Amino acid sequence: MSQRQATVTRKTGETSITLSLNLDGAGRYRVNTGNGMLDHLVSQISRHSLMDITLEASRDPSGWHHLVEDTGIALGRAFRQALGDGRGIRRLGHALVPMDEALAMVAVDLGGRSCAVVDVDWAQENVEDLPGDLVRHFLEAFSNEARITLHARLLSGSNAHHQAEALFKALAKALRQALELDPRLGEDVPSTKGTISG
Numbered sequence: 001m002s003q004r005q006a007t008v009t010r011k012t013g014e015t016s017i018t019l020s021l022n023l024d025g026a027g028r029y030r031v032n033t034g035n036g037m038l039d040h041l042v043s044q045i046s047r048h049s050l051m052d053i054t055l056e057a058s059r060d061p062s063g064w065h066h067l068v069e070d071t072g073i074a075l076g077r078a079f080r081q082a083l084g085d086g087r088g089i090r091r092l093g094h095a096l097v098p099m100d101e102a103l104a105m106v107a108v109d110l111g112g113r114s115c116a117v118v119d120v121d122w123a124q125e126n127v128e129d130l131p132g133d134l135v136r137h138f139l140e141a142f143s144n145e146a147r148i149t150l151h152a153r154l155l156s157g158s159n160a161h162h163q164a165e166a167l168f169k170a171l172a173k174a175l176r177q178a179l180e181l182d183p184r185l186g187e188d189v190p191s192t193k194g195t196i197s198g
Contacts, residue, residue: 004023004179006020017057026052027051028046029055032056036129037164041138045171068130068137069138072140072142075145076141080145085197088186091110092177095171103157104170107174108148111196112147114143114148116150122160125160127160
């Protein structure tokens with residue numbers, strides 16, 4: 001199996017981002033975006049999926065929107081590049097994750113079609129220092145660029161931090177399951193079309 005790694009650099013008039021990703025890592029991360037909650041959530045993806053993520057990002061002073069969106073874009077692009085043609089992967093994954101009073105469910109399909117259904121209600125609430133609606137926006141940007149189907153739903157909870165952390169841990173666990181190599185599949189692509197590249 002070829003190494004499933006990628007590095008993406010994204011520089012715009014609003015952000016500067018460099019992100020390296022190893023799908024077959026050990027859950028090691030070094031994340032610095034300038035936003036503590038975003039750092040925390042991206043670190044959860046790394047730790048619980050066992051992907052290694054190194055991320056350095058900076059932004060213009062206009063707010064967090066561009067940084068969060070562009071971080072999701074960079075992570076999605078790196079993920080798709082590292083995945084390659086997806087030979088031998090399980091492709092589908094799901095997870096149900098509790099954190100104290102919060103319970104989150106995520107299901108993913110790495111089949112090459114972008115679709116994000118994110119059922120959270122934080123539009124008027126902050127998750128620590130991160131505007132709540134940007135959590136949804138990050139997941140949508142990641143799904144679009146990674147070309148994956150992502151369903152994310154909060155089933156219970158009252159603390160926004162607990163809910164967001166449970167959601168990102170569930171995403172990580174679902175991705176880990178979907179990325180695993182299926183020994184019965186061998187070098188085949190897990191699709192009747194013969195491709196999951198789009």
